Amino acid sequence: MDYSMLFYIIVTILILQFILETVLDFLNARKFKDPVPTELTDVFDMEEYKKSQEYKKTNYKFGLVSSVFSLGLTLAFLFFGGFEWVDVISRGISENPIVNALLFFGIIMLGSDLLTTPFSYYQTFVIEEKFGFNKSTPGLFFLDKIKSWLMMIILGGGILSVIIWFFQWAGTNFWIYAWGVVAVFTIFINLFYSKLIVPLFNKQTPLEEGSLKSKIEDYARKVGFELKNVFVIDGSKRSTKANAYFSGFGKEKRVTLYDTLINDLEEDEIVAVLAHEVGHYKRNHIIFNLTATILLTGFTLFLLSVFINNPEISLAIGVSQPSFHAALIGFGILYSPISEITGLVMNFLSRKFEFQADDYAKHTFAAIPLVTSLKKLSKKSLSNLTPHPAYVFMHYSHPPLIDRIRNLGK
Structure with a gap:
């Protein structure tokens, strides 16, 4: 397929995804004023309910602005040669494929994060502050940013380097070796996340x-x-x-x-x-999710190996010299519709697992304290009590509160 055709397919995917998300957000926002189900009338009093409505509306409007900015930034990069500009800079520093790729992604990710930081800052210190959620400080906010960048450099950069090295060594069979490394890393992080990662941010x-x-x-x-x-x-x-x-x-x-x-x-x-959390463990949800993640990673890497040597994918994002890292960007966008489908399946299973964990808690402890805890947590977070079914289907990894309450009441 000609690279110009791939370019327009990439643009179409980005625009269609934006339209889909915008429509879903709009449908969800239309449900904000729906009557609260009878079982949930004790979650909020009138003043708290008005506050939760305002919180949802504020986040809806903010989300629309930030998503328009994100789409505009990505399309501008594609139409005005942004990826080529970054590629030229990185190649000017080093011709080594691994170093070149690290510089390429480093510039893009750092630049993107700097441009979107005002949005996350506003979300934290204006919206969350206004509704009484924020306890962070500007110093802590930026310290978290720096720590996240360092983690991305060390962990993300390390994995990317290994994958490119395997590609240079094994050609299209690189995905097998890369899959093994990523699988081991995934298991390791799952085991030691709380010991190694969490202490960097929390006590x-x-x-x-x-x-x-x-x-x-x-x-x-x-x-x-x-x-x-x-x-x-x-x-x-x-x-x-x-x-x-x-x-x-x-x-x-x-x-x-x-x-x-x-x-x-x-x-x-x-x-x-x-x-409820023990229920997830007893029902083997932890192992299932870990296994599914590893299998999906293998599937994605296999598809990447099929397309990575196609220079048209690199050229489609506007670079003049095909490379692994440029093709990775193009492939990532082209793969996103498949990712949406696998995400739907995983969310469906996750919602099913939540019901199973609730049932486990109900049968081994009691339903009433779990019901009251769910209501209190929803009240505390000003959560949406009347989400649109389509939005739930696409985005919710947990069932809506009303569905969990009704399931626990069976």
Whole structure:
């Protein structure tokens, strides 16, 4: 296929994705004023409900502006030779394929992040601040940025270097070796994320002795769940929103509770949330998601190996000299419709897994404290109680609150 045709296919994909997301956001926004289901009328009082409506509308308008900017920036790069300009700069510094690729992606990612930083700053210090969520400071905000850049350079740059090296060594069979490296890295990060990555951004402390820890340990013994690691994370230094998550498996598994969660919920509600997380582990959702991620990575790398040597893909993004890194950009955009489909499947399964984890908590602990905890967390985060079904289908990894409440009430 001629590179000019590929260019217009790439542009069409970007525009169609923008239109789809804009329509979905519009449909979702139309549902903001729908009557709240009877089961959820106790989540907000009238003043809180008005605040949640305003929060959703503000984020909707902000999201529209930021997505228009993002699309405009990408199209400008394509139409006015932005990728060629960056490629010339990187080649002028080094002709080594690996160094050249690292410079190419480094310039693009750093430039993109700098251009979009005002949007994330506004989101944090204007919108989140206005509605009482933000606890961060400008110093912490920019420190997080710097840490994220360093992580991207070390981890992202390292993986990209290995993949290009395999490509130079093994040709189109590089995907097999690259898949092996990425699979090992994925498993390693899943096991040690809380030990290696989280401490760079947050402080984690073991849950202190007391009635809450005793209740958690009693529940864990009851369901035969070996739990040595229950940690509290200082999420309150950035936001008032609460959360809990499960990470790792085997001896490295641990449950992490946000300090805001402990402050906002009763002890039985916290145990119910933990029971939900244990349900994910007991139903093998952790292993399934890890396996699915690795298989999808292999599928993507295989498709990349099929197209990476086609110079038309590089030329389609406007560069004059075909290369692995230029083809990677073109392939990434061309692959995005497939990524949307796999994302839909994963979201569907994720919503199903959430119901299963809720059921596990209901049968091994109790439904009522999980219901009240879900309501409190939704209230605290001013969440949308009436999302549009199409938006849920496309974007939600968790079922809407009303569906979870009704499932727990069966």
